Amino acid sequence: MSKRDYYELLGVSRDASPEEIKKAYRTKAKELHPDRNSDNPDAEAQFKEVNEAYDVLKDADRKAAYDRFGHAAFEGGMGGGPRPGGGGFQGQGDFASAFSDVFDDLFGDFMGGGRGGGRQRATRGSDLRYNLRVTLEEAYNGLQKTINVPTSVACDACNGTGAEGGSEPVTCPTCSGIGKVRAQQGFFTVERTCPTCHGMGQIIKNPCKSCQGHGRIEKERALSVNIPAGVETGTRIRLAGEGEAGMRGGPPGDLYIFIEVAQHPIFEREGMHLHCHVPVSMTAAALGGDIEVPTIDGGRSRVKIPAGSQAGRQMRLRGKGMPGLRGGGHGDMYIELAVETPVNLTGRQKELLKEFEKLSEENNPESTNFFSKVKSFWEGMKG
Structure with a gap:
């Protein structure tokens, strides 16, 4: 051929x-x-x-x-x-x-992108995460808070170069500054990270005594963080350049602050809205009246309870909820009634309640309607 x-x-x-x-x-x-x-x-x-x-x-x-x-x-x-x-x-x-x-x-x-692509003379620092717990009141008002973040910062003794006395790193003799070395394996050439400089392309002959040639040291920093009003659990705040220092003069990473809003003893949050469960007596629910409830801003609001209110009834206070994180006004606050049954009754109280029950047969429309349906159900089963 x-x-x-x-x-x-x-x-x-x-x-x-x-x-x-x-x-x-x-x-x-x-x-x-x-x-x-x-x-x-x-x-x-x-x-x-x-x-x-x-x-x-x-x-x-x-x-x-x-x-x-x-x-x-x-x-x-x-x-x-x-x-x-x-x-x-x-x-x-x-x-x-x-x-x-x-x-x-x-x-x-x-x-790594071809010859010389693996060289990493200066590498960016890692991003850091900080979990910050705030109260519901702090989330409502917003606050300026100082936090202490343990991180790596550029070494002052060598200005982040890793070399002692202002000397400069030199080109790695093993890989000639490429950061990678090649080895022959049959028909193929295999490329690996240089074992001498670990991919940096440079070595430090006289490493800094403060940072042992790394160009950064461990240190705790105090940072002032602005927490905007309206934050909720899961809100993430990014502080650019406040993360871990880069290696050998590389740019620093970022700091991400994750917000967790603590549970409140009175209010339950649902987005921008708040819920408040208010216990009321049987007589107050039956006769109606006024109650005073707290609001998240520290104030008080008077709420009118209609006569004959049932457990679970809700009343809304407009604009008394949480502020929007990016503007947009405030949410609402919902008052939910929890009708309380009295306990530890005296003999006289029991007598009065039994007498009241006899006189109230026509005053319980929901009970009358329910048991009427039950009676029809049983009669249908017999038929």
Whole structure:
């Protein structure tokens, strides 16, 4: 079977420049790589043909011999002669060397973006979380609060560089500042984080005694935080640049404050609305009257109870709820009646209640209606 023309394999013309040939090779190598064509049984053979073509055309002398004699230049001692490994296809070591030209293009997304992509001279500090518990009154009014945050801050002794006496970090001799090293494994070149500089690309010969070369130290900071009115449990406040200091002069992270509003002994919150359960006596619910209830702003409101009120009845006080976090006025406050049954009755009280019950047979419409339905239900079951 005759070999295909090398220029045709790469898809370039005979007068193509070395840059054009290399670009065409990279495109073809990525397209035909066996790892990307597991469903194509011919991919590996085509991939080898492309590498064979590039191995010849990238070398000026071998390219000239091929242009003059074609494939015959490497089959009988003509032209540039055969390459080690037999035939026109390069041996394993040469192939791995050629394949490293496209290593970054094939795996750059997974290994940090290609040559030099793994270098991390200065890294951003981590974000921090602080849980802050406030009362319902504080959530209603808003407040300015000072918190103490344990975190890492830039070392003052070395100005965050990690080097003693104002000296500068030097380029890592192992990876030449790239932050990664490569090792040959068969046909493949594997890239790993440099063990000497741990991916930083630089090393510190004379580390700072205060921070041991890290460029930051542990310290507790006092921060003043503005808690706006209307916050509720789950509200998150971001303080830009107040997180952990970056490594070796890198930018700091952010501080996120998560709000938790404590339960209140009187009020229950539902968004912008408040609920208040108020116990009332049987006589007050039956006769009606006025009661005085507290409000979250510290004030008092007088509420009129209609005569004959039942347990669970609600009355609304407009604008007496919580403020909106981003404006929009206030919610409402709902008063819910809890009719209380008296306990520990005296003998005289029991007599009066029994007498009252006899006189109240026509004053309990809900009970009368319910037991009428029960009587009809039982009669229907008998039928």
